[in-house]
Structure formats: structure tokens, C-alpha cells
Amino acid sequence: MTESAESQHWAPGRLTALLTGAVAEAMRAVGGHVGGVYLRSSTPGLLRLAVLAGLPGPLFRPWWRMHVDRPFPVADAHRLGVEIQLADLTETMRRYPQLAAGLPFRFGSVYVPVVGASTAYGVLSVLRPATADTSSAPLDRDRLTEAAQALGAALLDLELEADGPEVVWDGEPLCVPPPGDGAAPVHTGRGAAGDGAADLLPEGVFTLDRLGRFSYVNPRAALLLGRPSAELLGQFLWHAVPWLEQPAYEDQLRGALLSRDPVHFQARRPQPPGEEPGSGERYGDRLSLSVYPGPDGLTFTAVPVGREAEATRAASHPGGAGRDEREDGDPPFGPLTAPTALADVPATAAAPTNGTDALYPPVILALALSEAVTARQVSAVVMQELLPAFGGRRLAIYLLQDRHLYLAWESGFPKGFLDPFDGVALDVRLPGVETLTSGRPLFFESMQQLAAAYPGIALDAEQGARAFLPLIASGRPVGSCILGFDRPRGFSPQERTVLTALAGLVAQALERAQRYDTEAALARGLQAALLPHRLPVHPRVETVGRYLPGTQGMDVGGDWYDVVEAGDGLALVIGDVQGHGVQAAATMGQLRSAVRAFALGGHPPEEVMSGTNRLLIDLDPGQFASCCYIRLDPLTGAARAARAGHPQPLLRRPDGRTEVLDLPGGVVLGVAPDAVYPVVDLHLEPGAVLALYTDGLVERPGTDIDEGIERLRAALARAATPTRRTGPSLGGTADLLIEEARRTTDRPDDIALLLTTRRATR
Template sequence: GGVVFDPGRAALADGAADQLPQGVFCLDRLGTVVYANAAAARFAGRAREALLGRTLWEALPWLTGPPYDDHLRGALLSPEPVHFHVRRPGGADGGHGGYDGFAVSVHPGDDLLTCTLVPASRMEAPGGPRPPGPAVAAGPSMAAAYRPIALAIALTDAVTAQQVSAVVMQELLPAFGGRRLAIYLLQERHLHLAWESGFPPGFLEPFDGVALDARIPAVETLTTGRPLFFESMRQLAETYPGLPVDAEEGARAFLPLIASGRLVGSCVLGFDGPRGFSAEERTALTALAGLIAHAMERARRYDSEAALARGLQQALLPSRLSAHPRVETAGRYLPGTEGLDVGGDWYDVVESGDGLALVIGDVQGHGVQAAATMGQLRSAVRAFALGDRPPDEVLSGTNHLLIGLDPGQFASCCCLRLDPATGLTRIARAGHPPPLLLAPGGRARPLDIPGGVVLGVDPGARYPVTELILEPDAILALYTDGLVERAGADIDDGIAELRRALDRAGAAAGRRDGLTLSGVADRLTAAARHADARPDDVALLLARRLRHG
């Protein structure tokens, strides 16, 4: 058997963990080895490639069976690390019947078990007396053994500088008993404070924006590329006379953040009391600084791309919607808040002959590419609609254009043409959620409109047209799936919830001096707007046909 690995994660973790004398390996929830450092392979007496992708009982059979299975099961159920000893028959060098002893620690995570192997003194064969006392003490030295892997895994999901800093706060400080953290990032030859925790309020302000020629440890650790360790505040004051300090007692570590030779910034760790830094801890902290630097570099690229995508998205969304004296429209767009938060949702209202074309769509994916593809599709739809083409031809033409562009993306779309004078509405959709219709004095309902496949997949796709009469004061709602999808819930439940919200808002709009259509749009997007997290972006387009006079 085998597994497919993310080279980005492996590249970050390997360099750090391979410097550690302890064996480190990771198991997924099915018991498959998904990572092993060089020391773990050496202790196992097998090549690293022979461990990866194999179950624990295949890769390390001497670590399975009673009582070790019970310890591993306990780690799956416990939030705390589990520690025990293991005896390896034969020795790592294929010895003659001896037993190598290892102290094993298993650290549970959301998706992985991170395990460490530390060579112990030679132990007696099974059945002999066991060493007294706990197998392994949980402390900074053991934490240093597994934190590079845990940190690398956690940093993989951190995409902004704030998220990277939060991961460092959660994973790094507890491992070494630290209580203070400051992270500086380099910008135009000045170090700017990106994160602080535990320092007295205002203490770090004078150090924010310092130039690279300043003689302070946070600068010199970066310019020299060497970590600086001070085992007491007195040692720090003697090395840097006149440097303000935030405490009389404590220790400090200043780590350079350098990614592939590029200066990124510096990281400051603070400890409440004097402490020494062992050679093992210095090596681990230096390796961890490399992981942080790579993650911060990635976060910078993310921030730049996100800013570009946001600007592109805002430029491409309509600043105003085409108007008609007999039709009121309102649109809303909310970006997602997770990952690269700019997506490919869009809406538009276009003059089409003597009527109006309303369109809403959702390009798969997020980021600059999704926003750029959205802009191309919006332009295509506008061009077809301005030519007074029926909805099915608008979708077919846009489908062929997207296939010709070949961006490796697809899009859902709903397009309708409304005749304001008669209310005749012709609708076609391509893999998009069905519109909702709220008739005057009635209840909102999803329209039963047979649709075609999403755009960009099948050049021969057909998009059947459904006709209906939009009565005066009726509200038609077009939306993207970000408004109705919820984690772990069926999309039909989300549509039903939106339908009920439209009922309530529509009732308020129907009263004298009630809500405008813009107010209805605000009501329908209120929950998404105030949500703690939006995994996807949201678009909404409402239309109401007005009565004469």
C-alpha cells in the first residue's frame, strides 16, 4: 500500500525533525504511518520508505499487541499525551535476541497521533520487573521532540500572519514553558510588530518599525542569522547596555525568521524565570523558527493575493444595477471568511431589449483566478443579454466561451429575462440552486425549473427554459449556495430556511411604510453577515415587479 504526501508539508517538517535525536512518527486515525523522521526509521531498522503508508502493525510490529494496543487506544480517547515503555526484540541492529528499550510518548491531535521514540536503558525481557516510576516525564525536552511535526501540521492550515502567530502561541510556547511572544516582520528594511502576547501593555511600541541598523537583539538575530539565547535578564542587560527590559527576572530567546535565504522577521520568546537552554532545545527552536518563517512567507503571498482578488472582485461587481420604472431590484455580496476569502460569486441586471435580464452565478474556487474567471463570464453574459438573446442562448454561449477559455474551472448560473409590462419571465439555469418566488399575500416557494449541467463541462449541454408570469408586488429571489449551505446539513434545509426568512421579510415589506426591497435583501443576508465564519462567499439578487402608478 501507499499514500500520497503533500510535498509542502513534508518539506517543512523533514528539515526540522531530522535534526532531532528522538524518533518521531505520525499515525492517522486508521493506524497508518503518514510521517517518520530519520531517527524513527533508524530505530525501526528499516528504510523510511518502508514505513510510510503502512499500518503500524506492518511497520513496527513490536509496538503492537498487548499491552501497547491499550496505550494507543487510550491516546485516541484522551486529550493528554500517553507515555509508556516498549521493548524491541532483536535490537535495531539485528542483534542476537537482545531487547532495545524505548520510552514512547503518544500525543493526540485532531487528525493524527504524533509518537516519539526515545532510547532508554537496556530493559529486561518481558515478564521481568518493570522500571519503577513513570515511564516518561512530560516536560520541555519531550515537547521539543514532537513539536516540529505538530507545528508543521498546524501551520499548514494557517494562511494569514495572524493565524500563523496564533499557532505559534498555541504550539510553541507551551512546549518550552514560555509566557511571552512577539513576532516581527520585515518590510522595507524595518521590523514591524505583527503579534505580541504576555508583554506589559505598550512596552513593545518603541521597537515597532525599527530599522535594520538598530543594535537590539530582535534586529541582530535576523541580520546575523544566528539565534540569541539569554539565560537571565542580567545577561541580556550586560550584552545590550541601556536596552529597556520588561522584567527583572526571566530569560529570552531571539530567533531569526529566514525562509530559503530570504529575511522574513524575528521571533521573541519570553520566560518568567531564569533558565538554561540545552543544545537539544537550541537545535529544536532554531528548526522551529525555520518552519515559522516559511509559514509567514506563505502568509505574505496569501495577503498579497487576497488584496489583489478583493480589488478585482470589487471592480468587477456592478456599482449600480440597470433600472426600469416598472421593476425594483436589490443585490448583496458577502465575501467568505475562511481561506482565501474572495470567491467567484457575481450578480448583474442588464437591459435586454425592452426588458431586463437578471443573472447570478458562482465560479468554482476562490482567489484571483476565480475572480478573473467571474469577470470574463459576467462580461460574456452582459454581451449576450444586451443582444436580447433568450436565457437558454445566453447560457449556451457563455458555456462555449468558458470551455474555450479552458481555465480549469466550472460555474453555476441562473439567468432570466423579465418583461416588465406583462410580467412574462423566462428562466434557465445551469447547475444553480432554484430561485424562490414570493407571490403577493402568499408563501415563498422554490421554482421547479429543470436545469442543465454547470457551465464549462459539456459543449453540447442544453438549458431548458421555464416560463411564468411575475405578478405585481411578487418578489423573485436569486442566490448562490453560500447563502443556503451549512456544514453537516442538507442544502434543501438551507433553502427551506431561506424560504421562511423571505416569508417574514416579505410580510414586513407588504405593510404600509414597510421594508423596501433593499431592506428585504438586508434581512435575508443578516445571519450570514453576522456569522462568526462564512466558509463560502454569498450573493443575492432580488427583483420585484411594481404596479402602475
């Protein structure tokens, strides 16, 4: 990469020097091996990766751009102004499944907002080795915060200079070595200890630095890659060997760079130049590649798959074709005393066995299960995701209750065949029972094997294989799972291990689903009790509220609205607590009570917001909420408004003109104890309609929230045109605004809406 991406208004290198220095300091503070900084761009709401340290940029092109409304930690850190820490893949999957789906590798990460005064410039991001929890990792929080604050202050200084433009980044990222690596020198093949000996190895060996450039190539690797060593050294892998620029291969390299775990895969190579057509088997049409990460980059070994591989293996093991005894994490040429071939190392990209992908990634099933909240939904995920990956056609899931197993889901079995097994006790000798009581999976390659192990057991017409898996979550029995196959088949040790592990994921999801019913009923009752049953009736002001629960997962959340009669005025309130479920509903109830108390006490809007903010920090550190509070004088229409990270209100004037109010506001509640919430004076004319709403009404996946707000503004304007004058009633207007959302069966978030109008006086 070059510095062409840097804004032309700055002196060359000035901005990038600030950015690279901040990234290096953040990496040292966290003990990270990868760092980067996102900056705002000239496109509103879009962040761009400006500097990337320790990784080759082309491998991470999908993450160069990040919209602030996407469910990613970078976006949340920038939008909310908070630091985000993720200890490992498990926590990343739980909190940010989209990130885990794209980068399902073992690493932890930290994201710190870069702010100068009140200007949010971007986010410092650091990746580090995964840990059991964030508290056990070396993390100098003060040093990390100081690095972000220093960068924010420096960027602010740039803008404050005479005629200084806004600091934005609109180009590609600048890719630099990690701190301490200097210029990442390129070896010639003899300049490093052991390289000379590696030249003699029968397998191909080459290395890449952290930016993806060749730093060493032995003669055998040059032959297999089809390019002389001199033409490869110093070149980027994808430029010099373009046939390796494929998504499947790139994903393997991303895993090695981020998790620092060795990976093994096979790659198909083109016919080398000068080789006669049809003679590709001489060197093998495919290469078996093993990648070993290190602090300075990646070390590759390359062995052809085919006749040449057999010759290499024989030369490496003159006494017999024994398996390589080297540990997976050891360098491929260790002390250089016993060179070995890796052609017999399992390759993750190799062809499946028995039509099965034995390395079906658990992360795929985990991501799908994270969206399932009932036993039926969990079973459907298993049917759609797990069973096809292993060639299965039949599924039965039994859940444990009162020491009996009850059939919760079945698919593919003859009608009524499983009825006799529904409700069996745990002392009955059946494979579905014994797999749970023993905790051991049972695999039968044919129905004959099953009948021999359990004489007299009822069999269906199909004579295929069966797998009985225990469903155990955190040491507690949940039930058992039966996978059926149409024909006999074997189960490799690797398949048995993967199936057993995946059964554990299913058990966790089912246990969570069993808790869901109880928690959902409690949360629904709690929220029904906390939302206002009716709004105050005032002779000069009419108010209408609407609430729609989300339909994904827990169907209650933290959205609320309220109208409070306080002295000679009315307080109009709307808010949104982060998250869903009992905790969000309970926090919502506490905040609603706090706002009511402050309003009844006659406090001005800025004190209501700041007092509620401090209360939330004391009640539940780490919980966030947005809120908009407006104090209205019904007689004059004068109003004073304060906003805490909440969407802007809408105002429809009596003549039908509708606008988005531009209210300056403070950060969301629960973040900064000393946050300031500015107040704006408004005027509500008789016949005008003021609309307060939560983001669930205007957000749509894959679109900008501003587009949703504009749709809502247009809908509010259409509800009363100049020809229709007043249009429908206020309640009818509210129903029109939520009509589309009400028809949507897949709502990820709950929705609250509060409309207010002043009646015209005679």
C-alpha cells in the same frame, strides 16, 4: 466486516464484487497502497464508505460517513463531478485543512467521481506515497478514469434491471486486503523465513496484516501482551488486546499505515493475569512499542519500560549499553545476527521534557496559521498555539522593512521595555538582529547567558530563558521572533530543531500577510468596479441586488449578480466563482462580461450557459463557477431559466405562498466542454418575488445546505404575509433576508442576492 451492509435487494456478493474489483483496478492505476469507494446512501446528501482495501476499518471509523457539503476532497469530487489530486501533506493542508488535521501524515491521494449516465453514485478514492507534485507520480489517468466509468456503468445496469432498486450503501464498510495480497495468510510463527529466529529474541516481536490481524507473535510478545500466541493469531488487534484501543495509540498506527514511516510510542499495559498486585514493575507498567510498516502489514517490537527494560538492554549489549545502530526504516530483526532492544529509542508519546512537548506537531500550527491573513492574526496564533506548547510567556515579533526591524507584536513584556528596539538597523549588535542576518537561532538558558554574550544589553526584571528565532521564508528575510520564559531552562537539540522549523512556518505566514494588504486593496477595487453600480430601471419590473463580502481571509470573492436589458426582455443573472481574492474577482469579471455579451446577442438561456462554460474552460482550466440565468418577458411574466450547479431559486407568490423552485440543471461551469444545460419555463405573476442567491447566504458550518435554503424560504415568506399583503419594499425585503448574515462577524464566504418583482398594471 461482513456483507450485511450490502443492500438486501441484490444477490449476495454481486455489488461488493463490482466495488472491490473497481477499487483494485484504481489502486493499480495509481500505484496506491490503500483504496476505497464511497457510495450514496438512503440519507440525502450523505456518502458512506462501502469498501476499504488495505486498512483496518476500525482505525478509520471517523471517515466512514461523508456529507457532500463538507470541505473534504471526497465530497467535492462527488458534488462537483471532478477528479481531485493531492500530491502530499502540504497540498492537502493548503486545500483541505480539515482532512490534514485528522490525518496529518505523509501521503498523496486521488479522488474520481463514479457516474453512470447522469447519476452520481459515489467516489473512488486511492491513497499513495507522497510525491513532490502530482505530475511526477505514476498515474495512468486513462486507466483510472476507465475504472470509475466502468463502475458507474455497472451500477447503472443494476438499477435498470427489472424492478431494480437504487444502488445505495447504508451499512459499515467491507474491509478487504489490497489487490495481490489474496487472503492475507496468517503465519504460525515458524512458517516464514526468520520467524524461528525471531522466537529467540529478548524483545517482543509481533506482526499485523493490512487489516489489523495478528499474523505472527513470538513468545516474548505473547508474555508482554498477556495472551498466548495461539489466542492472538488471526485475531484483530483491538479485539485481542483491548487496552491498545485508545485514540493516542490508534493515531500512531494510522500514521504508520498511511505514511509508511516507522513510529515509536509508549503504551500503558494493565497488570497481567495472575500477577500479584504491586508487582507490575517486574514486566513494566509501560511498553515501548516501535512499529515498522511494510507492504504486507506492520511489524511491532515491544520492550517493557522499567527494570525489565534494563535487563533486556544488558542482555542485548553485553559489552555496554550502546545505542541501537539500526536505521529507523530497517526491520527490527534484520538478518537476525545482532538482536537489540529499542527501550532507548525516543517515543513520540513519551512524557515531555522540561514541561515541553518537544514533538509539538507542526501541522497544528500550520492549520491555525492558514486561517490568519494579517500580521496581527499571525502573531495571535503564535501566542495561542506555539508559546504554550513550549511553556513560554512572552512574545515579540519584528518585521523587516527598509533594512530596519520594526516591532509588529508584543505580549508579556513590561510596558515600554521594547520601545528602544523598535526600528533598529541591521548593523546594530543585538540578538534579534543577528539571528536574522546570520540565519541562525540563538538560545539563552538564562538572562545571565544573554548578558554575557551581549554586554550592556538592556534586560527586563525577569531572569528566565530567551529564544531568538530568524523568520525566513523561501530564503528571504522577513523578521525575527523572540520567545521569553519566566525562569531559566534548557533547550534540547530536538526542541531547538522543532522551534526553528516552526519559525519557518510563522515566517511564511507573515510573508503571506504582508502580501495580503496589497492584494486585498487591489481586489476590493477590482470587485467594486466589476459589480453593477446600479440596476436597469424598467416600468414593469423592479430589481434589487445586495452583496456582502466574506470576513475570513481575503474579504472579496467571486460572487456576482447582474440584470441585462436585452431587446424586449430582461436577463437576470447570479453566479459564484470558486475561491477568493484577485483571481476569483478577475474570473468573475470575465464571466459577467461573457454572460452580458451572450444576453445582448439574444442567445437563449441554454446557449448562454454552454457558451460561458466553454469560455471558462478556455480561460482558466481548473476554475469552477456556478450560475443561474433567467430570461424574463416583463409584459407577460413568461420566463425561461437555465442553471449550472447553482442553488435553486425561491419564488414567493402574490398570496404569500413561497416555494423552492425545482429547476433541473447541468454541472458547474468549467468542468465539461460538452455539458448540456436544460431550460425550464416559468411564470412570474404581478406582485410575485423571485429570489436568486449564492450559497454563502444559506450555508452554515456543520449543517445541511437544505436547512439553510428552508430558513431563507421561511424568511422570504414572512416578509409579506396575507395580512400585510405586500409587506416592506423590495429593498426592505432584501435587507431583511441578509440581516442575520450582516450581523455575523465570521462569514467564511461572500454573499450575493438578487430580487425581482413585476409591478401590477392598471
